[in-house]
Amino acid sequence: MLDKDFYKRDTEVVAKELLGNTLAHETGDQKVSGRIVEVEAYYGDQKVKDPASHAANGKTERNKVMYDTYGCAYVYLCYGIHELFNITTNSVGEPGAVLIRALEPQDGIEIMKNRRNTQNVEKLTSGPGKLTRALNITKDYNGLDLTKGDLYVERYKGDKNFNIERTERIGVSEGKDLKLRFLIKGNKFVSK
């Protein structure tokens, strides 16, 4: 399991180093997990200004976990339908989080197929809203410490040789794009 200090660093560094490691969720005797293959870094309104971040305009009830914690879950509802999962970064007072955008399924693939209601393994966790559903991560996990509970990141036990591709963050107004999306080049399980 990655330790607390891993997350207490610059958001972009944490984002890139999360790639290749495994996100796991254990419920009872079931373990469901996947290798992290796509992430996105979000800062805030402190040292690095990030207009696309939820923390772009100060601390609020929703984004406070980005300011107050590191190594914890930040889960919120998007489009009224999907729960998106982030891992908080940086020191206390310095907002930051890494959005987990896609996983390569590892353990509990049959469970994931049931939860996602599809047999297509390539589409099980190939998106931020899909993977929360597959791993059963809900808003109830918001603020929970990822180094203490049943939801955590562990070091990947396989091949660590891969190339990281950096792509433009979409959906952000012209010229304000921080371009902080990272993914494992050539991986079949990245989002669309």
Next chain:
DNA sequence: ACTCCGATTGGCT
């Protein structure tokens, strides 16, 4: 209190 709209997804034309 009221409006606008988003770190998305899946289904349909």
Next chain:
DNA sequence: GCCAATCGGAGTA
């Protein structure tokens, strides 16, 4: 490619 779904956060009054 287009678009509806569905809700609550944040800004405005």
